[in-house]
Amino acid sequence: MTGRRSWQVRLPQALLGAVLLIWTLMPVYTMAMLALSPQSQVFSGHLYPHTPTVQNFVDVVSQRGEYVGAFWLQMANSAVTAIGTTVLVLLVGTLAAFGIARLRPRWGSFVSNAALATYVIPLSFVSIPLYKVMATYGLLGTRWSLVLAMTAFASPYAMWVFSQHSETAISHELDESARIDGASSWQIYLRIYLPLMTPVLVAIGIYAFLLAWNEYLLAFLLLGSGSTTTMPVALSDFLNTDNPPWNSFMAASLFYALPPAILYYLFRNKITGGLTAGSVKE
Amino acid sequence: MTATISAPVRRGRPFWRGVSMNAVPFVVPYVVMFLLLVVYPVGYGLYLGHAPGNYRSLFNNPTYLRSVVNTLLFVGIGVNVKMFLALLLSGFFAIQRWWSKALLAVFLLPWAIPAVPGFLSIHFMLNGQWGFINALLESLGVSHPPVWLISYGWGFSAAVVAYIWKWLPFWTLILLAARTSISSDVYEAAAVDGAVGVRRFIHITFPLLRNVYITSVLLSTIWTLGNYNAIFFVTGGGPIDSTQVFATLGIKYAFQVGDVNLGVAVALSALPVLVPLIVLLVRRLRSSS
Numbered sequence: 001m002t003g004r005r006s007w008q009v010r011l012p013q014a015l016l017g018a019v020l021l022i023w024t025l026m027p028v029y030t031m032a033m034l035a036l037s038p039q040s041q042v043f044s045g046h047l048y049p050h051t052p053t054v055q056n057f058v059d060v061v062s063q064r065g066e067y068v069g070a071f072w073l074q075m076a077n078s079a080v081t082a083i084g085t086t087v088l089v090l091l092v093g094t095l096a097a098f099g100i101a102r103l104r105p106r107w108g109s110f111v112s113n114a115a116l117a118t119y120v121i122p123l124s125f126v127s128i129p130l131y132k133v134m135a136t137y138g139l140l141g142t143r144w145s146l147v148l149a150m151t152a153f154a155s156p157y158a159m160w161v162f163s164q165h166s167e168t169a170i171s172h173e174l175d176e177s178a179r180i181d182g183a184s185s186w187q188i189y190l191r192i193y194l195p196l197m198t199p200v201l202v203a204i205g206i207y208a209f210l211l212a213w214n215e216y217l218l219a220f221l222l223l224g225s226g227s228t229t230t231m232p233v234a235l236s237d238f239l240n241t242d243n244p245p246w247n248s249f250m251a252a253s254l255f256y257a258l259p260p261a262i263l264y265y266l267f268r269n270k271i272t273g274g275l276t277a278g279s280v281k282e
Numbered sequence: 283m284t285a286t287i288s289a290p291v292r293r294g295r296p297f298w299r300g301v302s303m304n305a306v307p308f309v310v311p312y313v314v315m316f317l318l319l320v321v322y323p324v325g326y327g328l329y330l331g332h333a334p335g336n337y338r339s340l341f342n343n344p345t346y347l348r349s350v351v352n353t354l355l356f357v358g359i360g361v362n363v364k365m366f367l368a369l370l371l372s373g374f375f376a377i378q379r380w381w382s383k384a385l386l387a388v389f390l391l392p393w394a395i396p397a398v399p400g401f402l403s404i405h406f407m408l409n410g411q412w413g414f415i416n417a418l419l420e421s422l423g424v425s426h427p428p429v430w431l432i433s434y435g436w437g438f439s440a441a442v443v444a445y446i447w448k449w450l451p452f453w454t455l456i457l458l459a460a461r462t463s464i465s466s467d468v469y470e471a472a473a474v475d476g477a478v479g480v481r482r483f484i485h486i487t488f489p490l491l492r493n494v495y496i497t498s499v500l501l502s503t504i505w506t507l508g509n510y511n512a513i514f515f516v517t518g519g520g521p522i523d524s525t526q527v528f529a530t531l532g533i534k535y536a537f538q539v540g541d542v543n544l545g546v547a548v549a550l551s552a553l554p555v556l557v558p559l560i561v562l563l564v565r566r567l568r569s570s571s
Contacts, residue, residue, distance in 0.1 A: 095309070132323075253403070261394045
């Protein structure tokens with residue numbers, strides 16, 4: 001009886017598992033297969049690399065080839081803009097969240113509601129005027145344009161998670177006793193608030209880094225295809241030729257996908273912890 | 283900062299509450315950024331797209347009207363199918379055995395890798411001549427597989443499927459976290475009352491997940507309205523602009539055609555749907571915190 005029951009449960013589970021594996025891995029497999037294929041096989045409609053080669057990875061790393069000539073510069077641009085966004089989001093976000101949630105000014109809820117509305121606006125709908133405004137500021141083509149735009153749109157979620165976390169993690173009595181001892185707001189921010197916020201700082205830092213690292217549309221509009229361009233824009237340029245070198249494209253893609261994949265897997269619990277603390281954010 | 287004990291003491295508050303509680307310097311950096319990079323662009327966008335002529339020409343434009351239908355289909359089908367699958371899969375992954383944990387780690391890959399290479403890989407797979415899918419179908423004996431990206435129906439469906447592929451893991455994870463936070467006491471009490479299997483899901487699990495589920499659907503609807511990458515990289519809006527959605531058509535008008543006002547008008551034409559959704563969502567998020 002029990003054997004029969006477990007068989008009836010396990011077979012559908014195994015089938016579902018197999019379907020999920022194929023569904024998830026097909027595009028990833030295509031990426032890896034092409035990255036391992038020589039150029040002669042790319043357009044042959046093959047299912048696996050007949051003569052696998054790591055030449056594409058070597059070409060990308062040594063920047064040989066028309067489309068990977070600036071590979072390291074583009075990776076560095078991605079890293080610099082992502083790190084810049086991370087630092088600014090953490091700085092601006094903790095300051096604002098501390099000011100609103102701990103010092104409780106009367107206008108605080110007005111600012112946090114306005115911020116929350118920013119959090120849910122789709123970025124692509126604001127991207128055209130944002131491009132115009134960046135041109136007015138004279139920032140088009142500079143890395144600052146992307147860093148500032150990403151910070152402005154990532155900070156609201158950061159502030160929200162920070163505020164929610166501080167309410168449960170830091171008691172107001174702690175602030176008050178520090179105040180009686182003569183601590184200023186800045187001292188409370190630096191000595192009490194920031195140290196106790198460390199877990200969510202990691203989660204939000206990763207969130208901001210990945211948001212900027214992965215962003216295509218704004219990077220394309222604000223940076224263009226010049227020397228400040230980031231990896232997703234450079235990858236999309238591959239498509240502008242008749243016979244794109246898909247194999248070196250996929251090899252470059254895998255290098256580009258590696259840092260976020262590592263971060264997601266290392267900090268998965270922290271990221272989802274932060275997500276559920278503040279409900280949700282892609 | 284310079285206020286002293288002589289500062290006015292507010293009624294009903296300890297005296298130190300009136301001392302150096304100035305929040306302004308803390309909030310100023312954010313507010314400045316908000317004004318320069320959110321309020322000004324949004325206001326400027328409203329100004330750019332204010333002329334009624336833009337909307338008249340949009341409503342006489344078959345490509346635009348097609349994109350309205352496409353956007354509604356993309357959001358309606360994409361979000362609901364994705365969220366429903368996420369709800370079911372979160373139950374599957376809640377099993378919490380070694381193999382389901384290992385499977386979950388693999389299942390998260392589409393979320394963990396950036397959108398551009400993921401969607402471009404799917405774009406390559408769908409190529410009629412050398413794509414992986416048709417190579418696979420032909421090796422399985424299908425003699426004339428569809429030429430995916432030069433057909434509206436196949437191309438658009440492929441973009442929706444690619445979108446679900448990319449975002450299903452994220453929402454599964456959110457619903458899984460919500461599921462695992464349900465106390466096991468609740469299930470034990472339910473089991474005593476005879477609620478197991480499907481009945482347990484309908485009467486216990488889903489009512490407890492409903493809030494998270496509805497918030498997730500709303501949030502996902504708004505973000506998907508603005509989805510650019512899934513369409514742009516899988517179909518490129520083609521064939522002949524038949525699979526354009528608001529986000530891709532607006533950018534195309536503004537930067538390829540060079541009519542910025544028309545591009546902004548495409549995005550603004552989503553406001554009647556977008557604004558109520560944003561208000562509803564901000565209220566929900568507020569009340570949950």
